Amino acid sequence: MSEISLTGFNVWLDVVFTSLYVVVVLGLSGHFIGNVLTGRVKKRFIGKQWPHHEGPPVPFLPKFLHFQHVFSMFALGISGMYIRFPFFDGGRTPMRYVHYVFMIIVTINLVWRLWYAFFSRQRDYKEFAITKEDIVTAPKVVLYYIFVKSSKPHLGKYNVMQKGTYTLFVPLMILQAYTGFALVATPMIFGYSPREVLLSWWLGALVGSTDLAGWYARTAHYIINWLFIILTTVHAYLSMTEDFPAFQSFFGLGGADHHDSHGHGEAHGSPALSPSTGEAE
Numbered sequence: 001m002s003e004i005s006l007t008g009f010n011v012w013l014d015v016v017f018t019s020l021y022v023v024v025v026l027g028l029s030g031h032f033i034g035n036v037l038t039g040r041v042k043k044r045f046i047g048k049q050w051p052h053h054e055g056p057p058v059p060f061l062p063k064f065l066h067f068q069h070v071f072s073m074f075a076l077g078i079s080g081m082y083i084r085f086p087f088f089d090g091g092r093t094p095m096r097y098v099h100y101v102f103m104i105i106v107t108i109n110l111v112w113r114l115w116y117a118f119f120s121r122q123r124d125y126k127e128f129a130i131t132k133e134d135i136v137t138a139p140k141v142v143l144y145y146i147f148v149k150s151s152k153p154h155l156g157k158y159n160v161m162q163k164g165t166y167t168l169f170v171p172l173m174i175l176q177a178y179t180g181f182a183l184v185a186t187p188m189i190f191g192y193s194p195r196e197v198l199l200s201w202w203l204g205a206l207v208g209s210t211d212l213a214g215w216y217a218r219t220a221h222y223i224i225n226w227l228f229i230i231l232t233t234v235h236a237y238l239s240m241t242e243d244f245p246a247f248q249s250f251f252g253l254g255g256a257d258h259h260d261s262h263g264h265g266e267a268h269g270s271p272a273l274s275p276s277t278g279e280a281e
């Protein structure tokens with residue numbers, strides 16, 4: 001591809017994703033209006049009718065790792081966008097430092113969270129697994145979110161859309177870390193750069209040069225950056241509007257936990273399709 005068409009493609013990506021983001025924000029605004037018109041806002045924020053949670057409260061470590069994740073993702077998103085569009089003067093060096101520090105923190109954080117999910121005593125990977133019941137009842141969950149139904153099936157800690165989103169975050173993070181490290185072209189590993197180590201032997205060989213492979217990595221990194229911005233916006237909106245107390249307690253802001261160990265709610269993970277008023281996304 002020539003320089004011109006590469007630049008053209010970059011501009012095209014900017015236009016597509018900026019427009020898509022506007023559509024997402026308008027969609028969420030429409031959804032919020034739906035929440036007002038259907039009385040969900042009144043029921044929740046004024047009537048204090050929030051979903052009940054069964055089982056013990058969320059332990060400290062996942063909350064801490066999530067908080068660290070949110071903070072790092074904001075730092076990476078803002079510094080990354082600055083690297084691409086320097087929106088004020090003189091920030092280039094500090095913003096690059098911010099990106100380089102938080103890229104290490106977020107990578108360690110990701111490995112830590114995956115270790116917690118699969119290998120710790122409190123491993124919780126099963127909470128994220130999409131079951132057959134999840135798939136069968138998925139349309140009902142969607143109908144609830146688009147206001148056709150007034151309640152949604154409750155199968156476990158997270159609903160099918162949450163499970164899908166949280167699970168998608170993992171390969172996206174891994175790809176983001178991989179393509180991100182592949183942008184470092186300074187020799188530092190026995191005379192080779194991370195870009196050469198990560199890309200030369202396969203993508204470089206495939207497309208003809210490490211430079212072009214680097215361009216692919218930067219483009220993928222930029223696209224995933226937008227996917228994170230979009231997913232995080234939707235995730236943050238739903239977590240606050242669907243279950244504000246859970247949001248508060250998840251961020252240690254002292255919200256009532258609404259944990260119910262006396263069996264009002266459905267048994268944890270039970271396939272019983274009893275309705276629930278909703279939970280955080």
Ligand code: HEM
Nearest residue numbers: 076077080081083084103176177180181183184222225228
């Ligand atoms: C997960 C670990 C990550 C690593 C290892 C990483 C690494 C990097 C590196 C080395 C650069 C090039 C910096 C330079 O030119 O000096 C970069 C650019 C960038 N990063 Fe990351 N990053 C990571 C995560 C993220 C995340 C989570 C986001 C957004 C939410 C992000 C958004 C960006 C953007 C927008 C750019 C500018 C790309 C361009 O110039 O087109 N990065 N990243």
Ligand code: HEM
Nearest residue numbers: 062066069070073166169232236239246247250279280281
């Ligand atoms: C302003 C930003 C964010 C807010 C307000 C927020 C809010 C929340 C809340 C309240 C929960 C708990 C849901 C429940 O227990 O029902 C949650 C879970 C989760 N969030 Fe976020 N979040 C944000 C950003 C992010 C980002 C950037 C990521 C990943 C890239 C992320 C990944 C997750 C995951 C994987 C879970 C599952 C539970 C866990 O990690 O222990 N969130 N979020």
